[in-house]
Amino acid sequence: MNDSSAVQFGAVTIVLLLVVFYGGTYAISRVIRKKKENADEYMTAGNKIGFGISAASMTATWIWASSMYASASSGYEYGVSGPIHYGLWGALMILFIYPFGKRIRSVAPKAHSIAEVMYARHGRSSQLMLAGSNVVGSVISLMSNFIAGGVLISMLSPFNFIQGVLAVAAGVLLYTLWSGFRASVLTDFIQVMAMLGAVAVIVPFIFFAAGFPAAFETGAQNLTPAQGSFFSSEAFLGQGAPYIAAVLAYAIGNQTIAQRLFAVREDLIKPTFLTATIGYGAMVIGVGMIGVLALYLGFEPSNGDVNNIIPEMAASYLPGILLAVFFVMIIGALSSTADSDLAALSSIMMADVYGQNVAGKEKANPKTMLFIGRLTMILASAVAVAFASLQLNILDLLVFVGALWGALVFPVLASFYWGKVTNKAFTTAVIAALVIFIPVRFELVPLVGPLGILVDILSAVGIAVILGLMSFGFFGLRVAKIVAGAALLLSAPFVIGFLHDYATLSASLVAYAVSTLVCYFMSFRQKDDFDFSLIRKRTGDFDESEDEDTVVAEAADAPGAADRSAVAIDDSPRSSGGSASVPKKEDN
């Protein structure tokens, strides 16, 4: 049953599938190709994409190949509640960040990255911290997706791992290079349709082909009581809780999500995030059910590697045509995230490195920006392929980036709501959190005695911060304080003296706690209150050549045009003069 080598594609079939998939996406990207690309549209598609594309793109970007493999692994390891503890929390994070997304968009409607907004809010060090973490995170994500593609192709065809990696990297680069983010979001629609369609068919097919629902009865003895429970605390502590801490950080810190936030029409942010929440949750939990079915069947993945569960279950129970659909689903999942990473990396290099720090916003040349964006994509792909061939431990790298983003969450969010947060407080808070995180995560010092207790106390504070932030987005400061206080009091008895044994979870929570405490105590006595309207003036289009006429015409036609066009002129980074466009060194 587990012998997947018996169900393989021939070289011609796999080449044909890749040519159809990548050729199709390339043909789609050709439809929107412009002779003269606009630099801002290359980064955020002009901040006006509709619901259908934005919801598809948000869903596709949040789902990567690892989401499916990890959800199935969670189902296989933790039983019936396993996929929920992977997919539900990941989905809810999309929901939890949408109120923050609305706020971010309202203060910086035409920005290209959160890092760019941090430059406008604080200055260079905050911006470069966020941009740097995103470069590292996106390269790792890119590498991880290339590895997933290489493994899949080598498992289901005569081609080897490196050939698979190269095929995926070349395919993604082919359709993303010219039109950047515009190509990424448009092809995301096709890719997400392929993924959703595949899950809607493949999961029920495997379910019945494998002998379910009868196998729930015959295979029940393969599950422990915890695996058979919908309310397994083991599943929550082992999978759900660490994941909540990690994905909140990913959702806030990751430029691929921020880029879509800045691209969607402002009034469509809520339905976009809601749809992506349900789409992501249903799809990832649905795929995770394959792991649960495998557990009931007593299925043993090759070499005990849980990452083989999905491809081997597919190879065992799907006929050739559906196996091809499955192949397209996985290639679609990894390609949609990989193209988002390329678009994110290019926009960071274009807007944050070149636009804000090398040329300066006033002097940035849109043509040079486009050249830098495309060059970034090529170099990033080459670096990711090189690292993929080394087959580094991705999980360790991802955990590190997750913690880095965990250290950024409070300072970033507070910077959008609280005028007292300073650049110094932001930077110090993030560095302090990382300094404490590293020895805890890698257990460089023994976490025993008072040190272990201190880590546990900070972990309880970290839990309070995470739950407080989630509540704050929806219900405001008062409720957030009550929730955070209750979380601290209720979690402390369970956490103190216990949690430091779980280094990964403790380290993430400590990163949240330390960054919050340092940021708060360095800011609350500040007398200056930042004027958030400055952010709108300091961020905006780099390439206004094609949009000017349209904007003027729309402003003139709209009701109350005289008032609003005056504001628009005042808000324009180009017309507002140097003082409004560039934050001074000592600015908040």
Place this chain on the structure above:
Amino acid sequence: MSVGIVTLTAYSLVWPVLVAVVMTIIGRSFFKEWKEAHDEGISLV
């Protein structure tokens, strides 16, 4: 079939149904926006 088996079956198969619903919503919106963009002669993205 026992209640437990029915529950597990529903729990396993509800996700593909939800996926199909989301797929329909996204697909319909996309084609509506595509038609509007086409009628107005502007690019979809």
